Amino acid sequence: MSEISVRVLQEEDWPEYRDVRLRALKESPEAFVASAAEEEDYDEDRWRSRMQRSRRLLAEQDETVVGVVSVGSHKIETPGAGELFGLWVDPAKRGSGVARKLLEAAAAQARADDLKHLIYWVGTDNGRAVAFASSFGFRPTDNRRPMEIHGVDDAEDAEELAMVLPLGNSSGVPTSL
Numbered sequence: 612m613s614e615i616s617v618r619v620l621q622e623e624d625w626p627e628y629r630d631v632r633l634r635a636l637k638e639s640p641e642a643f644v645a646s647a648a649e650e651e652d653y654d655e656d657r658w659r660s661r662m663q664r665s666r667r668l669l670a671e672q673d674e675t676v677v678g679v680v681s682v683g684s685h686k687i688e689t690p691g692a693g694e695l696f697g698l699w700v701d702p703a704k705r706g707s708g709v710a711r712k713l714l715e716a717a718a719a720q721a722r723a724d725d726l727k728h729l730i731y732w733v734g735t736d737n738g739r740a741v742a743f744a745s746s747f748g749f750r751p752t753d754n755r756r757p758m759e760i761h762g763v764d765d766a767e768d769a770e771e772l773a774m775v776l777p778l779g780n781s782s783g784v785p786t787s788l
């Protein structure tokens with residue numbers, strides 16, 4: 612099988628990010644807070660500012676986009692902490708190592724950006740994502756928050772759990788998220 616490659620996108624690559632992000636929101640509306648309907652209306656300036664705010668990593672195989680993840684520390688006040696979010700893999704490519712490649716690249720990028728921990732908020736009902744993040748090394752914490760899913764009806768009780776990945780020599784879980 613051909614190789615999976617992951618690259619960090621530049622601001623100019625915003626259309627590629629937009630396309631995969633909208634694919635993800637349409638395919639897995641229950642996994643994300645935002646909905647495709649709201650993001651489809653974003654203009655170019657908004658996509659460009661999103662590119663500046665966080666790193667966007669794209670996985671490709673045979674010149675086709677097969678997954679995406681974001682990493683950054685926008686709105687995070689804990690020093691050295693960053694957030695991993697927006698993880699999605701094309702359904703046809705699940706279970707094939709794409710998600711692992713994306714997270715390896717995201718962790719490497721986070722280390723290069725001097726981050727000491729990555730926080731990942733994931734739906735408590737999302738067994739596959741929780742299982743995958745655990746097997747990668749993310750540790751569950753006691754932190755929970757309501758998950759306001761915009762693209763799905765009947766999701767009022769949805770909740771997210773914070774998982775934490777220590778990077779490098781860090782001691783583990785930050786004292787606050």
Ligand SMILES: CC(C)(COP(=O)(O)OP(=O)(O)OC[C@H]1O[C@@H](n2cnc3c(N)ncnc32)[C@H](O)[C@@H]1OP(=O)(O)O)[C@@H](O)C(=O)NCCC(=O)NCCS
Binds near residue numbers: 701
């Ligand atoms: C979450 C996601 C990126 C994981 O990628 P993936 O390719 O499916 O992950 P993998 O198959 O490598 O790993 C999933 C793990 O969960 C296990 N698993 C599969 N289905 C499961 C389920 N319903 N419940 C619990 N565990 C499950 C698999 O056996 C595997 O465990 P292993 O690594 O010990 O073998 C992918 O499923 C996805 O894009 N989902 C939709 C979007 C999403 O939920 N994103 C996360 C929210 S931000």
